[in-house]
Amino acid sequence: MYSTILLAIDGSKNSLRATTEAVKLASLQENAVITVVHVLDITQSKYDVLHAQGKADLELTRRKKFVSMEEYLQSNNIAYKLLFLHGEPGPTIVEYANQNSFDLLVIGSRGLNSLQEMVLGSVSHKVIKRVKCPVLVVK
Amino acid sequence: MNHLIEKIKKEWFSNIRGDILSGMVVALALIPEAIAFSIIAGVDPMIGLYASFTMAVVISFTGGRPGMISAATGAMALLMGPLVRDYGLEYLFAATILTGIIQIIFGVLKIAKLMKFIPRAVMIGFVNALAILIFMAQVPHLINVTNITYLFVIITLLIVYILPRFLKVIPAPLIAIIILTVVAIFGNVNVATVGDLGKITQSLPSFFIPNVPFSFETLAIIFPYALALSIVGLLESLLTASIVDDATDTDSNKNREARGQGIANIVTGFFGGMAGCAMIGQSVINVKSGGRGRLSTFVAGVFLMFLIMVLGSLVVQIPMPVLVGIMIMVCIGTFDWSSFKYLVTAPKGDAIVMLVTVIIVVATDNLSIGVIAGVILSAVLFAAKISHVKMHKQETSQGYNYAVEGQLFFASVDSFVQAFDTTIKNKQISIDFTNSHVWDDSAVGAIDKIALKLKENQNTVTITGLDSASKKIVDKLAVFPKQNAKLSDH
Numbered sequence: 001m002y003s004t005i006l007l008a009i010d011g012s013k014n015s016l017r018a019t020t021e022a023v024k025l026a027s028l029q030e031n032a033v034i035t036v037v038h039v040l041d042i043t044q045s046k047y048d049v050l051h052a053q054g055k056a057d058l059e060l061t062r063r064k065k066f067v068s069m070e071e072y073l074q075s076n077n078i079a080y081k082l083l084f085l086h087g088e089p090g091p092t093i094v095e096y097a098n099q100n101s102f103d104l105l106v107i108g109s110r111g112l113n114s115l116q117e118m119v120l121g122s123v124s125h126k127v128i129k130r131v132k133c134p135v136l137v138v139k
Numbered sequence: 140m141n142h143l144i145e146k147i148k149k150e151w152f153s154n155i156r157g158d159i160l161s162g163m164v165v166a167l168a169l170i171p172e173a174i175a176f177s178i179i180a181g182v183d184p185m186i187g188l189y190a191s192f193t194m195a196v197v198i199s200f201t202g203g204r205p206g207m208i209s210a211a212t213g214a215m216a217l218l219m220g221p222l223v224r225d226y227g228l229e230y231l232f233a234a235t236i237l238t239g240i241i242q243i244i245f246g247v248l249k250i251a252k253l254m255k256f257i258p259r260a261v262m263i264g265f266v267n268a269l270a271i272l273i274f275m276a277q278v279p280h281l282i283n284v285t286n287i288t289y290l291f292v293i294i295t296l297l298i299v300y301i302l303p304r305f306l307k308v309i310p311a312p313l314i315a316i317i318i319l320t321v322v323a324i325f326g327n328v329n330v331a332t333v334g335d336l337g338k339i340t341q342s343l344p345s346f347f348i349p350n351v352p353f354s355f356e357t358l359a360i361i362f363p364y365a366l367a368l369s370i371v372g373l374l375e376s377l378l379t380a381s382i383v384d385d386a387t388d389t390d391s392n393k394n395r396e397a398r399g400q401g402i403a404n405i406v407t408g409f410f411g412g413m414a415g416c417a418m419i420g421q422s423v424i425n426v427k428s429g430g431r432g433r434l435s436t437f438v439a440g441v442f443l444m445f446l447i448m449v450l451g452s453l454v455v456q457i458p459m460p461v462l463v464g465i466m467i468m469v470c471i472g473t474f475d476w477s478s479f480k481y482l483v484t485a486p487k488g489d490a491i492v493m494l495v496t497v498i499i500v501v502a503t504d505n506l507s508i509g510v511i512a513g514v515i516l517s518a519v520l521f522a523a524k525i526s527h528v529k530m531h532k533q534e535t536s537q538g539y540n541y542a543v544e545g546q547l548f549f550a551s552v553d554s555f556v557q558a559f560d561t562t563i564k565n566k567q568i569s570i571d572f573t574n575s576h577v578w579d580d581s582a583v584g585a586i587d588k589i590a591l592k593l594k595e596n597q598n599t600v601t602i603t604g605l606d607s608a609s610k611k612i613v614d615k616l617a618v619f620p621k622q623n624a625k626l627s628d629h
Binding site: 040042043045046047048049050051052053054058085086087088 | 255258259262263266378381382385386387388419423426427475477481
C-alpha cells in the first residue's frame with residue numbers, strides 16, 4: 001500500500017478532512033510515514049515576521065496553528081513530520097513532491113465556485129496537473 | 140581565496156536567468172514609486188530616480204541580504220520634506236551622506252542585536268503610520284481637482300488590482316502608467332503631469348560635493364535629519380531583511396546590511412540622490428518574480444537607469460493622478476490590516492503601544508520620533524508590569540507563610556515590604572520565593588529589613604524556595620542570617 005504519504009495542508013477545514021483520509025490510508029500500512037507540508041507564501045512571511053518577536057517566536061506561532069492536527073496524528077500512532085516550505089503554494093508542493101519520491105500525495109480542495117477559481121486559482125488543480133505521483137484530492 | 144570565489148559565485152551567479160528577469164521587473168515597478176517618493180520629499184523626480192539607481196547598484200555589492208531591493212523610499216522621503224523646504228537640496232545631499240556615515244557606525248556597533256529590543260507592537264505601529272503618512276501625502280493631490288483627475292485615480296486603482304489576476308509578468312502599475320499616459324497625450328486630457336512638478340534629465344548621475352558651508356551650523360541643521368533617516372532606514376531595511384530571510388528560507392548578515400546601507404547612502408549623497416533604504420514591497424516583487432541573488436538587485440538599478448535614459452522624455456508626461464493611484468496601492472499594501480484584530484486580541488499594553496506609535500508619528504510627521512516613543516512607552520509599561528510583586532499571605536499552625544510572586548528588584552521592593560505585618564510577635568514566619576527571583580542588592584536589602592524587623596519581635600524567619608541565582612546573591616549580601624545583626628547595620 002502507501003508507505004510514504006505526502007500531505008499538503010493549508011489549515012482549512014478541507015485540509016483537516018484531507019488529514020483524516022491520509023491517516024486512514026497510513027493506518028493500513030505498518031511503518032507508513034506521513035510528511036505534512038504547509039506552504040507559506042511571501043505575503044504570509046511578511047505578516048508573520050511583522051507579528052513575531054524574533055525567529056524562535058515565529059517558529060512557535062506557526063507550529064501552534066497545527067497543534068490539534070499533530071495531536072490527532074499522534075493519537076492515531078502515525079509517524080509523521082511537519083515541514084514548512086516557502087513559495088507559491090502550487091509550484092512549491094509540486095517541486096517538493098517531485099524531488100522526493102512519495103507513494104501518494106493527499107491534498108484538500110477548497111471547493112471554490114468557478115468565479116472564485118478564476119480569480120484565486122485552484123491550488124489542487126495546478127498540483128494534479130504537474131505532480132508525478134498519484135494524488136488523492138479530498139473534498 | 141577559493142572560498143571567496145565560491146561565495147561570490149553563489150551570491151551573484153547561481154540564479155542568473157531568474158535574477159535578470161526579476162531585476163527587470165523590479166526596475167519597471169521602481170520607476171513610478173521613485174518619482175512619487177521624490178514628489179513626497181518635494182524634490183525633482185530625478186533625485187529619487189538617481190537615488191534608486193545608486194542605492195540598488197551599491198547595495199548589491201555591499202548589502203548583507205542578497206535579493207533584497209533598496210531604493211528611494213516613502214519612509215525616508217517623508218522625513219526629508221522639511222529639510223528640503225527650509226534649507227534646499229544641497230543640504231539634503233549632505234544629510235544623505237551623514238546618514239550613511241551614521242549607519243556605518245551603527246553597523247560597526249552591531250545594531251542588529253538591538254532590533255530584538257524593538258517590540259513588535261512598535262513595528263506594527265511603524266508600518267501602519269508609514270501607510271497613513273504616504274496616504275496623507277496624496278490628499279493634496281485629491282482636493283480641489285477636476286473630475287477627470289478622480290477618474291484617472293480610479294482607473295489606475297482598477298488596473299493595479301484587477302490586471303495582476305490575469306497578467307503577472309509586467310508590473311500592473313507600469314501598465315497603468317503606459318495606458319493612461321497614452322490616453323492623456325492623445326486624448327488631450329487636461330491633468331497635472333510629472334513635468335509640472337519637476338524636470339527629468341536624461342543623463343547619468345555625476346559625482347559632486349554638496350555645496351554647503353562646512354561649518355558647525357550646517358552639522359547642527361542636518362544632524363537631526365540624518366539621525367532620523369538612519370534609524371528609520373535601518374529599521375525598514377532590517378525588517379525587510381527578516382521578511383526576505385523567511386521567504387527564501389536563508390540567513391543574512393544584518394550588521395553587514397547596516398554598513399552596506401551606510402555605504403550606499405554615502406555614494407547616493409555624492410551622486411545627487413536622496414537617502415534611501417530597503418523596501419518591503421519591491422523586495423516582495425523581486426522574490427515573487429524569482430530573484431534570489433545579488434545580481435537581481437544590481438540589474439534592477441542598472442535597468443532603471445537605462446529606462447530613464449531612453450524614455451526620460453516620456454516620463455514627464457505621466458499624469459500625476461496615476462502616481463497618486465499607485466501610492467494609494469502602496470499604502471494599502473503597506474498597512475497591516477490585521478491590526479484591527481490585533482487591537483482587540485493583543486495584550487492591552489501592546490495595543491496601546493501600537494496606537495501611541497501611530498498617533499505620535501502622525502502628529503509629528505516623523506517616523507523616528509514615533510518609534511522611539513513607542514520603544515520607551517513599552518519599556519515603561521514593561522517595568523510597571525514587573526515592578527509589582529504579588530504577595531500571598533497564609534496562616535499556618537505556628538505563624539504565617541508569605542509566598543512571593545514576581546520579580547523582586549529595586550522597583551518592586553516597596554510592594555514586597557508593605558505586605559508584611561511587622562507587629563507580629565513570637566511566631567514562625569516563612570517567606571517562600573518559589574515563584575520569584577531576587578535580582579539586586581535592593582531586593583536583598585528589603586528581605587534583610589523585613590527579616591530583621593520580624594526577628595526583633597522574637598519571630599523566627601525562614602526563607603525557602605530561592606532558585607540558585609537568587610540564593611547566591613542572598614547568601615552574599617544578606618545580613619539577617621548573622622544572629623546579632625541589627626537593622627542599623629544597613
